[in-house]
């Protein structure tokens with residue numbers, strides 16, 4: 001039986017003509033432009049279902065990715081579950097993301113926790129790239145971080161650091177201080193007094209302390225299984241209690257922020273002078289009047305901005321201060337050199353006088369070196385591509401998540417030489433490297449339009465704090481441990497801190513008469 005007995009002859013001949021035409025068109029097309037075969041970045045071998053997850057276990061994520069990048073190169077593709085991620089680990093590749101193609105890599109991926117905790121992306125840090133993000137960022141830069149409020153910021157900074165020095169001078173001699181706790185209290189006081197008008201230490205509603213709340217929020221922001229394993233992961237998130245933990249975390253944070261906003265709404269802002277208005281007063285005002293930004297803020301917008309200040313401004317600064325004091329204490333040479341700069345620049349002053357750090361060049365190098373080796377957010381905040389493009393010779397597709405390994409970039413031996421892993425602030429003596437500078441040799445604050453808006457102000461806070469600690473006190477590691485043997489292990493994911501809290505013994509500095 002031939003084919004014509006089953007199908008009518010007209011149908012067979014039409015099908016033949018059609019298929020021959022298709023083949024002809026296909027040949028014509030493939031002769032003109034060969035079929036698009038994407039060139040994907042090198043990728044470590046992956047396992048079914050989990051992808052490369054197993055290669056990221058057992059050590060902090062940025063270190064595991066750094067190890068992989070040594071084998072697979074400064075741009076590689078990995079999979080976590082079903083999600084492909086591009087990982088960038090060199091200044092040259094980072095430049096392509098931050099500068100050449102900043103307009104493509106300026107968005108953020110959507111994760112469950114960031115969506116919930118940012119009031120559905122009304123914030124700056126986790127919002128996709130859109131007009132709302134642009135307006136909110138403008139408001140933060142101009143009304144919180146800009147020169148308008150510099151005098152008031154300096155005033156609060158000096159007051160908080162003075163009370164820190166006072167606390168230390170009353171501390172029993174030979175007893176070690178937990179510097180993690182001290183810095184957390186100081187920076188929280190600084191950020192809250194400056195932004196919210198007072199420290200809001202007490203949580204007015206029933207709930208965890210603000211320290212616990214901040215910790216829980218940072219932990220949630222690390223993400224969940226559901227972000228990478230859409231079906232099974234969402235199921236596990238629900239049944240493991242992750243979803244309800246996120247809800248509790250959100251309602252605690254929201255209650256805390258609500259208190260702050262309500263107190264500011266209840267005050268009669270109109271009666272306050274400009275100097276007496278804090279950041280939240282300004283935000284509340286911007287929500288009641290047609291403002292210069294052409295954007296009328298809602299209460300949720302105000303809350304989302306406060307959430308960014310709370311989560312973006314405190315932990316990062318504290319972690320950097322702890323790393324700075326750990327590195328300085330570990331190196332007797334750096335400690336001695338830095339203390340003589342601070343003390344020589346200042347001379348002998350009374351407790352109520354303020355240190356002038358403007359001329360302390362070595363201090364700036366020490367803080368820069370700390371941020372090079374210990375960027376508190378080692379993988380920055382993930383980016384997402386808006387369209388198809390190429391990084392180097394490799395194709396990157398729209399909505400791909402991009403991780404920039406700032407930790408690896410700061411330790412790249414091609415840029416920093418053989419002693420890249422060593423704490424050596426003098427390397428900046430003849431090097432013009434700026435945070436977020438043109439060549440992206442170190443990127444602790446990221447780069448491009450999504451870089452940290454506090455890039456110019458945050459280092460000053462750290463420098464001023466360290467200068468005061470080293471001017472008024474000498475420091476030692478307790479329990480007979482040698483300074484150079486201080487533990488420097490890291491832990492964490494979004495923000496990486498020193499694994500063990502830093503305990504040091506302060507000794508009041510005695511001036512020779």
Ligand code: HEM
Nearest residue numbers: 124125312313316380381444445446447450451452454458
């Ligand atoms: C040592 C201190 C700090 C470090 C190392 C740091 C680091 C970073 C990094 C790495 C990013 C992501 C940049 C990128 O994607 O390219 C970022 C974003 C951000 N940071 Fe900071 N930060 C610090 C302090 C602060 C402070 C004090 C604030 C206070 C308000 C702040 C607010 C923000 C905000 C709002 C964003 C999101 C920017 C955007 O997506 O447009 N940061 N920060």
